[in-house]
Amino acid sequence: MLTKTVSEAQEALTVRQLTYAEALREALRQAMQADPTVFLIGEDIGVYGGAFSVSAGLIDEFGSQRVIDTPISEATIAGACAGAALTGMHPVGEIQFMDFVTLSMEQLILQAAKLRFMFGGKASVPMVLRMPAGSGTGAAAQHSESLENLLVHIPGLKVVMPSNAYDAKGLLLSAIYDGNPVIFVEHKLLYKTTGHVPEEMYRLPLSQSNIARQGRDLTVVATSVMVPRTLEAAELLSEEGIELEVIDPRTLNPLDDAPIIESVVKTGRALVVHEAVGTGGYGGEVVARIVASKAFDYLEAPVRRLAGLDIPIPYNRNLEHHAVPQVENIIAEARKLVKNEY
Amino acid sequence: MSDSLTNIYTPSRERAAELLNAIGPEKARHVLETMATIRAFEEKAEELYSLGKTHGTMHLSIGQEATATGASDAVRSGHDFLLNHHRGHGHCIAWGGEVNLMMAEFMGKETGYCRGRGGSMHIADVERNNLGANGIVAGGIPMSVGVGLSIKLRGSDQVCLVIFGDGAANTGPFHEALNMASIWDLPVIFLCENNQYAMSMSVPRAFNIEHISQRACAYGIPGVTVDGNDYLAVYDAISTAAQRAREGKGPTLVETITYRWRGHSRSDRQLYRTRDEVKEWQARDPILRFADQLRQAGFLSDDQLESLRQHANQYIDEALAFAEASPEPDVASIMEGVYVD
Numbered sequence: 001m002l003t004k005t006v007s008e009a010q011e012a013l014t015v016r017q018l019t020y021a022e023a024l025r026e027a028l029r030q031a032m033q034a035d036p037t038v039f040l041i042g043e044d045i046g047v048y049g050g051a052f053s054v055s056a057g058l059i060d061e062f063g064s065q066r067v068i069d070t071p072i073s074e075a076t077i078a079g080a081c082a083g084a085a086l087t088g089m090h091p092v093g094e095i096q097f098m099d100f101v102t103l104s105m106e107q108l109i110l111q112a113a114k115l116r117f118m119f120g121g122k123a124s125v126p127m128v129l130r131m132p133a134g135s136g137t138g139a140a141a142q143h144s145e146s147l148e149n150l151l152v153h154i155p156g157l158k159v160v161m162p163s164n165a166y167d168a169k170g171l172l173l174s175a176i177y178d179g180n181p182v183i184f185v186e187h188k189l190l191y192k193t194t195g196h197v198p199e200e201m202y203r204l205p206l207s208q209s210n211i212a213r214q215g216r217d218l219t220v221v222a223t224s225v226m227v228p229r230t231l232e233a234a235e236l237l238s239e240e241g242i243e244l245e246v247i248d249p250r251t252l253n254p255l256d257d258a259p260i261i262e263s264v265v266k267t268g269r270a271l272v273v274h275e276a277v278g279t280g281g282y283g284g285e286v287v288a289r290i291v292a293s294k295a296f297d298y299l300e301a302p303v304r305r306l307a308g309l310d311i312p313i314p315y316n317r318n319l320e321h322h323a324v325p326q327v328e329n330i331i332a333e334a335r336k337l338v339k340n341e342y
Numbered sequence: 343m344s345d346s347l348t349n350i351y352t353p354s355r356e357r358a359a360e361l362l363n364a365i366g367p368e369k370a371r372h373v374l375e376t377m378a379t380i381r382a383f384e385e386k387a388e389e390l391y392s393l394g395k396t397h398g399t400m401h402l403s404i405g406q407e408a409t410a411t412g413a414s415d416a417v418r419s420g421h422d423f424l425l426n427h428h429r430g431h432g433h434c435i436a437w438g439g440e441v442n443l444m445m446a447e448f449m450g451k452e453t454g455y456c457r458g459r460g461g462s463m464h465i466a467d468v469e470r471n472n473l474g475a476n477g478i479v480a481g482g483i484p485m486s487v488g489v490g491l492s493i494k495l496r497g498s499d500q501v502c503l504v505i506f507g508d509g510a511a512n513t514g515p516f517h518e519a520l521n522m523a524s525i526w527d528l529p530v531i532f533l534c535e536n537n538q539y540a541m542s543m544s545v546p547r548a549f550n551i552e553h554i555s556q557r558a559c560a561y562g563i564p565g566v567t568v569d570g571n572d573y574l575a576v577y578d579a580i581s582t583a584a585q586r587a588r589e590g591k592g593p594t595l596v597e598t599i600t601y602r603w604r605g606h607s608r609s610d611r612q613l614y615r616t617r618d619e620v621k622e623w624q625a626r627d628p629i630l631r632f633a634d635q636l637r638q639a640g641f642l643s644d645d646q647l648e649s650l651r652q653h654a655n656q657y658i659d660e661a662l663a664f665a666e667a668s669p670e671p672d673v674a675s676i677m678e679g680v681y682v683d
Contacts, residue, residue, distance in 0.1 A: 039495060064493065071525070073518035079484020080491055080522070083502075086473055087423065088456030106515075110478050111485060119466040119474060120457030155680050163532040179682030254681075 018197040023169040024054050030177050030201045032062050039066040042077055042094030052098045052132055052191050078104035082152045085127040090176055098133035099145045105190045112181040113156030120339055129176045134187040134225055134275055135324055141312035146276035151183045152253045159252040161185045163227035165195035167250055170204030178206055187225040209256040215243030217338050219263040219283040220284050222273040230273055233330040242338050256290045264295035269337050275324045278307030302342055306333045351568040351598055352575045361574050367641035371650060377407040377629045378654035380432040383441055386658045387448055396449055400462040401429040405603035408628035409535050410436040411452025412576025413503060417584050420470045423489050423502040425482035428463045430475030433505055440468045445661035451668035458671045480510035483519045490528030501529040501587040509540025511554045524561040529587035532595045537602040542614040555597040563593050571628040
């Protein structure tokens with residue numbers, strides 16, 4: 001046992017560790033170094049480095065022509081990305097908080113998402129719009145939203161939500177070269193989390209769900225910050241003999257649902273966990289895919305959702321904590337499902 | 343209307359002669375033919391609609407042909423970029439679009455510019471850098487900033503002409519985009535085609551300024567209002583704006599004063615204006631006006647006028663025949679074009 005622990009520690013020292021924010025920055029830097037058509041545009045992304053420091057230092061390397069600070073103009077940040085993308089560029093826009101994407105909606109939903117289809121497939125809009133979502137920072141109702149499902153609902157857009165540093169880099173590089181408008185939803189609480197991130201310019205395919213943990217008793221489909229929370233819950237439940245299988249869709253739309261369905265066939269039970277409010281949320285889509293599939297015949301319990309409460313995010317620390325699923329809630333919900341105590 | 347307004351640019355007699363001589367008789371007659379083709383296309387579209395041969399709606403620009411042609415001719419259509427608005431048939435034709443493909447699109451056919459997926463309101467000719475008509479008022483304006491940035495980052499000598507209506511000038515994106523284009527000196531020409539009404543909302547009711555172009559001063563860019571029914575006035579103003587854009591000096595706001603003879607769309611009962619007002623503007627037909635200018639310059643005989651009118655009608659008849667003979671989209675292809683594979 002001791003030998004194994006020492007070798008693991010040595011491996012950890014030699015394996016390259018980056019934070020989620022550093023991984024994103026490295027993806028942006030490598031894409032910009034490799035391709036002059038890639039540029040960044042958003043509020044305070046230059047000298048300030050972005051509200052969450054994702055683009056810190058990039059202006060020094062690439063200049064203000066390619067790391068473009070904008071006035072407070074979210075509609076035109078999105079529209080400028082669409083226009084540049086239509087004419088052969090690969091813009092990566094930043095919306096400072098996902099809440100503010102509500103101001104970009106016309107350009108995203110009615111323009112970027114539809115131009116290719118409306119023009120008979122004769123144009124493409126290869127743009128990425130990055131934005132941090134989520135609560136847990138005490139920023140209250142207008143700076144803590146998880147609005148991904150507003151955009152999941154729009155054909156023509158892709159929606160990606162990385163849950164760790166490794167995925168963040170690989171998915172961002174794929175998003176930049178995907179050829180479609182990609183909404184890239186980051187989570188504020190993940191920016192400082194660390195993980196192994198190779199230096200090379202690797203891409204992880206979009207629309208490929210990841211089995212983050214294997215288990216026999218319950219399939220948990222979790223997104224974004226709920227993935228590490230579910231993995232933590234899984235380790236604690238494992239001590240009780242309950243083994244969760246954790247699936248991270250990574251791309252919410254178009255969804256790779258086959259691994260989810262196969263997993264439910266195996267476990268016979270399913271729970272979907274996300275931070276966004278439950279009503280009209282992504283969980284409903286995942287549940288619908290499960291119950292409409294062959295997995296229905298294997299279900300041994302109801303398929304349930306664990307989501308944010310149907311309220312705006314409150315400011316008070318304790319209220320904020322209780323507004324969205326936490327590790328203890330995931331454990332409780334998982335136990336109920338596995339023990340048929342729902 | 344424009345009679346009560348001051349400071350509307352129209353070229354002096356000398357300047358008009360200078361411009362016409364530079365354009366030359368052959369090209370000038372071609373411009374007139376293009377204007378007649380736009381008129382013929384829209385009259386045919388209206389007829390087809392009345393006969394129940396198309397569905398949906400359409401927005402006719404009859405009476406606004408000088409703005410479409412004057413603006414397109416002042417830039418290098420096909421090389422430069424165009425973003426335009428829902429009343430866009432004229433812009434597409436003036437930009438060099440093929441009426442066969444437009445008519446097929448209007449009729450929802452697979453051979454249309456957008457394979458029948460876009461219809462009248464979304465015609466785009468992407469190969470010729472016409473990035474499309476837009477169903478959302480001001481929808482193209484934020485994108486013009488991106489096109490301008492793209493031109494600048496690629497170091498090309500292109501410009502982006504973005505055409506929108508008076509209604510668009512009261513939207514938030516207009517403010518965002520003109521400001522951004524100005525602070526970065528982007529090669530964008532903002533063309534506000536003021537046809538006096540945003541659906542039923544008249545310009546005097548929607549603005550508390552004499553000219554929409556006055557708003558340019560808020561962005562530190564030149565603004566000019568021109569007679570939009572005068573081809574030469576539009577051509578001259580857009581040429582100046584294009585030159586400024588190509589020299590890296592930034593955007594210009596050009597407002598053209600014109601008038602839509604027809605209702606906003608097919609549902610419009612036109613309760614918000616009088617027949618006399620419409621008649622007054624019909625007396626200022628931009629096509630007849632340009633024809634008169636050409637006649638006076640000795641560029642146009644009656645026979646030539648008749649001949650080019652016949653050509654225009656012939657193009658549209660051929661376009662209709664092409665569209666009618668074209669197949670409908672295959673339902674099996676309905677999912678195509680949502681995503682790049």
